Amino acid sequence: xxxxxxxxxxxxxxxxxxxxxxxxxxxxxxxxxxxxxxxxxxxxxxxxxxxxxxxxxxxxxxxxxxxxxxxxxxxxxxxxxxxxxxxxxxxxxxxxxxxxxxxxxxxxxxxxxxxxxxxxxxxxxxxxxxxxxxxxxxxxxxxxxxxxxxxxxxxxxxxxxxxxxxxxxxxxxxxxxxxxxxxxxxxxxxxxxxxxxxxxxxxxxxxxxxxxxxxxxxxxxxxxxxxxxxxxxxxxxxxxxxxxxxxxxxxxxxxxxxxxxxxxxxxxxxxxxxxxxxxxxxxxxxxxxxxxxxxxxxxxxxxxxxxxxxxxxxxxxxxxxxxxxxxxxxxxxxxxxxxxxxxxxxxxxxxxxxxxxxxxxxxxxxxxxxxxxxxxxxxxxxxxxxxxxxxxxxxxxxxxxxxxxxxxxxxxxxxxxxxxxxxxxxxxxxxxxxxx
Amino acid sequence: xxxxxxxxxxxxxxxxxxxxxxxxxxxxxxxxxxxxxxxxxxxxxxxxxxxxxxxxxxxxxxxxxxxxxxxxxx
Numbered sequence: 001x002x003x004x005x006x007x008x009x010x011x012x013x014x015x016x017x018x019x020x021x022x023x024x025x026x027x028x029x030x031x032x033x034x035x036x037x038x039x040x041x042x043x044x045x046x047x048x049x050x051x052x053x054x055x056x057x058x059x060x061x062x063x064x065x066x067x068x069x070x071x072x073x074x075x076x077x078x079x080x081x082x083x084x085x086x087x088x089x090x091x092x093x094x095x096x097x098x099x100x101x102x103x104x105x106x107x108x109x110x111x112x113x114x115x116x117x118x119x120x121x122x123x124x125x126x127x128x129x130x131x132x133x134x135x136x137x138x139x140x141x142x143x144x145x146x147x148x149x150x151x152x153x154x155x156x157x158x159x160x161x162x163x164x165x166x167x168x169x170x171x172x173x174x175x176x177x178x179x180x181x182x183x184x185x186x187x188x189x190x191x192x193x194x195x196x197x198x199x200x201x202x203x204x205x206x207x208x209x210x211x212x213x214x215x216x217x218x219x220x221x222x223x224x225x226x227x228x229x230x231x232x233x234x235x236x237x238x239x240x241x242x243x244x245x246x247x248x249x250x251x252x253x254x255x256x257x258x259x260x261x262x263x264x265x266x267x268x269x270x271x272x273x274x275x276x277x278x279x280x281x282x283x284x285x286x287x288x289x290x291x292x293x294x295x296x297x298x299x300x301x302x303x304x305x306x307x308x309x310x311x312x313x314x315x316x317x318x319x320x321x322x323x324x325x326x327x328x329x330x331x332x333x334x335x336x337x338x339x340x341x342x343x344x345x346x347x348x349x350x351x352x353x354x355x356x357x358x359x360x361x362x363x364x365x366x367x368x369x370x371x372x373x374x375x376x377x378x379x380x381x382x383x384x385x386x387x388x389x390x391x392x393x394x395x396x397x398x399x400x401x402x403x404x405x406x407x408x409x410x411x412x413x414x415x416x417x418x419x420x421x422x423x424x425x426x427x428x429x430x431x432x433x434x435x436x
Numbered sequence: 437x438x439x440x441x442x443x444x445x446x447x448x449x450x451x452x453x454x455x456x457x458x459x460x461x462x463x464x465x466x467x468x469x470x471x472x473x474x475x476x477x478x479x480x481x482x483x484x485x486x487x488x489x490x491x492x493x494x495x496x497x498x499x500x501x502x503x504x505x506x507x508x509x510x
Contacts, residue, residue, distance in 0.1 A: 031458055031474060063462050066497050075501060342473065344455070356457045356499060367453060367500075374453045376501070 002316060005302040009311065011155035011411075013043025014289065017309040021316035023323045023348070024299040029290055029312060031353035038289035038309055042155075045165050049152035049172070052224055053231045054358070065228075066358060068215050069208065072126060073361055075376050077206065081122070081362060086385035089121040091432045094393050096135065097422065098429040107425040108398060111418040115244035115386075116142050119237040122382055126236070126362075127229050128187060128207030129179045141179060147171035149234040156286050156411040176226050180209075184222070187213055208232060236359050239284045239349075240383050245403065245418035247278040247387055250331045252397050261333075265391040271384050272368045273333035276345035280324070281331060283314035283349050286411035315413070318347035336368065394423030445488060446508045447478050453502035460494035460503055468494055476502065 004022040011017060020026055029035050040047065040056025050056050054065035071077070093114065101107040117138050124132035124141065132141045150157065151168025191213045193199045204210050208229060213219050251274050255262045264270035289311050292304045304310060319328045323343060324335065336345040344350070345368055350357040357363075363383050366376025380388075397403070398419035406416045422428075456474030467483045468476055476498075483491060488507065495503045 031456065031470075033458070033462070059462070063459070063493075063497065066459060066499075067463075067493065070497055070499075073499065342456075352455075352457070354458050354462055356455070358499060361499065372452060374450070376453075 004300045012157050013045055014155050017311050019311050019313050021313045022300050023317040023320035026312040026317045027352050028299050034294040035290040035292055038291045046152055046154045050231055053228045055231050078379055085122055085125050086382045090386055090389040093118050095429055098425050107422040111245045111420045112415055115241045118386055119240045123233050123236045128183055128209035130183045131179055144171045144175045145233045148230040242414040243278055245415040246282045247275055250278050266388050268380055271387050273336040275383055276336050277331045277333055279346040279349040280318045282413045283318050287311040287313050314348050393425040393428040395420050446506050448504040449476050450502045451475050453500045455500050459497045463493040463497050
């Protein structure tokens with residue numbers, strides 16, 4: 001029996017926190033306006049990396065930030081990234097794998113770094129970083145994002161020795177100097193030209209840095225922009241990057257048991273179902289933290305008192321048998337067909353309510369429900385585009401090299417290494433080069 | 437989808453697309469609320485009292501593009 005609420009729990013740097021595990025209770029908290037983000041306040045060690053950002057803001061400040069970034073996630077922008085962002089970046093990354101393969105060898109690689117490189121290249125476009133080109137630059141960029149990520153997710157590291165705030169601060173400085181400064185300068189010139197009437201607004205880049213510079217409420221505070229970018233990069237890259245190996249792993253097991261689905265791995269419908277289940281079974285965050293501002297009775301009848309610190313345990317909620325059925329622990333790419341409208345196929349992995357991940361549509365695309373009449377229902381997001389390209393290149397778990405999980409120093413559910421082979425990468429590369 | 441019309445604006449809330457994030461409620465609380473199914477609903481009488489630009493904040497901020505607000509046809 002799932003313990004829906006337990007008190008006196010702790011995460012790194014957050015003591016006396018109440019764990020909430022039921023799907024209905026968590027959904028209620030996330031949608032309620034009487035809970036505010038705890039992040040940005042606790043843990044104290046994480047403040048320099050998240051305080052003041054959209055993720056940590058509440059009320060009118062949160063709305064102002066959402067408004068600032070909303071133009072990045074319109075359907076028009078999603079179409080743009082689908083055509084000009086995701087696919088070219090994925091193709092470029094897979095061609096690099098092909099180029100590293102000796103004649104006659106089966107192409108192989110590690111899906112963890114490959115996935116990270118893929119998503120970092122896409123994220124760099126969205127932020128507005130011009131210099132993340134070439135494998136070396138992407139590797140340095142990955143290192144910077146990873147170290148900043150340790151600072152802003154300090155509560156999920158079991159051993160604080162693994163997290164050195166100075167290391168994360170140094171990474172913030174490196175981000176500012178190596179990737180931010182030149183991109184900022186170019187955009188400041190362009191925005192100045194726009195304000196002087198020398199260029200049209202349509203000629204401006206459409207990225208986070210540019211939108212920030214256009215907003216008179218925020219554009220003087222470039223330190224805040226650097227912090228905001230650190231959060232955005234981690235949220236956008238880690239979600240997808242962590243999920244890619246899980247998706248490949250589950251699909252490999254599924255098609256071994258259901259060979260009739262082996263040819264469906266490049267179809268949107270099948271991939272959407274498989275991606276949903278992987279996101280549900282492997283929540284991309286261990287928990288979302290909140291503080292209650294009022295006494296609240298949860299749908300389960302449990303009571304949270306004003307001021308209580310709450311950790312919403314997403315993995316527990318995503319496996320709630322009341323919502324997902326008695327086989328909730330199992331991977332079923334066709335579960336998406338059976339869920340009621342109110343239940344997101346990816347469960348609570350992107351949150352819910354006002355703080356729903358702002359980039360969710362960029363990752364997933366439009367409305368995935370089978371009977372949907374939504375205008376964006378055929379729009380695929382970056383994760384679908386990535387998975388389709390990987391399967392076009394014939395991705396399979398490596399037959400001789402087993403995957404390896406992280407050794408338990410964090411609460412994250414992620415692989416440290418996931419070796420794969422690409423059985424049809426040669427044909428994929430030939431087709432890609434021919435189309436240039 | 438349920439369309440409601442009122443002067444001076446026509447407000448459409450696409451209940452297929454609405455995911456009940458409540459951002460419209462946060463943006464214009466006097467006009468938008470969530471029903472028992474966590475779907476956005478609009479108070480047309482209140483909407484008539486709010487300037488169009490302010491109403492459009494809800495349209496703009498909705499992450500699933502579920503809200504459409506236009507000047508009403510005469």
